[in-house]
Amino acid sequence: MQALGERALAMVIDHFETNRDAPTARTLSREDTVRLLHTPPPEEGTPIDVLLDTLAQHVFPNTFKADHPRFYAFVPSPTNFVSVVGDFLMSGHNVFAGHWLASSAASQIELTVIDWLRQACGLGEGAGGILVSGGSMANLSAIVAAREAKLGGHDMRAVVYCSDQTHSSMFKGLRILGFGREQRRAVATDAQFRLSVPALEAAMAADRAAGRLPFCVVANAGTTNTGTVDPLEELAAVCAREGLWLHVDGAYGAAAVLTERGKAAMPGLALADSITLDPHKWLFQPYELGCLLVRDARHLQQAFRIDDDDHADYLADVSRHIQQDVNFYDRGVQLTRSFKALKLWLSMRAFGLAEFRRAIAVGFDMAEVAEAMLREDPRWEIVTPAQLGIVTFRWRDDAEAPAVLDARLRRAVDLMRADGYALVMSTMLKGRPALRLCPIHPGANADEIRETIARLAQCCAMAAAESARASIGSL
Ligand SMILES: Cc1ncc(COP(=O)(O)O)c(C=O)c1O
Secondary structure (H helix, E strand, O other), rough: OHHHHHHHHHHHHHHHHHHOOOOOOOOOOOHHHHHOOOOOOOOOOOHHHHHHHHHHHOOOOOOOOOOOOOOOOOOOOOOHHHHHHHHHHHHHHHHOOOOHHHHHHHHHHHHHHHHHHHHHHHHOOOOOOEEEOOOOHHHHHHHHHHHHHOOOOOOOOEEEEEEEOOHHHHHHHHHHHHOOOHHHEEEEEEOOOOOOOOHHHHHHHHHHHHHOOEEEEEEEEEOOOOOOOOOHHHHHHHHHHHOEEEEEEEEOHHHHHHHHHOOOOHOOHHHEEEEEOOOOHOOOOOOEEEEEOOOOOOHHHHHHHHOOHHOHHHHHHHHHOOOOOOOHHOOOOOOOOOHHHHHHHHHHHHHHHHHHHHHHHHHHHHHHEEEEEEEEHOOOEEEEEOOOOOOEEEEEEOOOOOOHHHHHHHHHHHHHHHOOEEEEEEEEEEEEEEEEOOOOOOOOOHHHHHHHHHHHHHHHHHHHHHHHHHHHHHO
């Protein structure tokens, strides 16, 4: 155990120490992965050192490194070593964190970290929550809570309102829960990608007139595309007036509420009935760690409690010993669940929230630095300014048709990924691709962002040269 543990520890420390020098993204072909990794079912054992060598040579390097300081794509997931140790301790002790009797102290730690997040979001003492695998599960669970609270169960007339910027996990969750396409509305956003309140009100009125039942609005506190925050205060007022549940998907952005800038960017967050907040995004935790907070914890219990007549007979002794309604299996989908809270608790206690605030602030600063650098060069066009750590932009060329520019942008993304220095991907904004930079790693710095932008400009120029050659070739 000692020798194996030391080797594994050395591998992780090496990853932390050399990550910055490694390529940000590598993907193998299926042919290569089969050749390197596929084996028949292993009847006999293999020396563990051989297996660790395989992992070190063929598995870990051939990934997208979401914890790399120059990983600016999607939602980066920078981690911290204390939380990694927390994950190791969690697995090593294999605590069953499903009910109070089995995990009183671990459940207390989960309640405590949830309480810290509750306070950060400004929710009252009656609020509660649960740690889950990530934003997808938190969003799905929120809809279950909303449905139980507002409708008392399934209703084919029920309608959920999202925006056209809502994360796909929400639509997927609705489908899994049995909501048909006719039961969801992707309400238009304004020029800043904010959910349009007049469009929402018009959609609701039309639905009511058609005999449908509006019951839930999903707002964004940091869209994944642009970091845009929807007008939460106005939406909360509409929901209060219409008797609807307001869910705020802050999977990406809500963690920033720990900082003054984050708080200022999300006025009205505390008015939500439920909030998704992913510690495995902007709170520097290893996967998988999401959180659902609910303004009135009883709604979670009401939605997920095992019904008395569903005969959980072998759990009867457990429910006799329930303490203040906290059996986490009664708050979410899972019965058997891991002690996910450990890593968040350990790192928040070890570093202190002030350090988390400083680390989050880097993301705000670096997105602003990137925007300022892009504005220095007139060949770049800012599509959306730095918001909650995200800036989007395009390479300008007034002589070219949008379709040509769009194809070049995609080609530039591929060239940049192959280059490996930094990972920058694109997203679609109002029907056209745009480059997107999300520099929220606490180790991100201005020099590397400048170098990244210079390389992006080169990739755009190369893509333009390639397409010019191709069109000459077609003459
Ligand atoms: C705003 C938002 N909501 C939900 C999700 C889904 O979260 P997860 O991938 O953790 O399931 C994401 C993922 O990036 C997100 O950015």
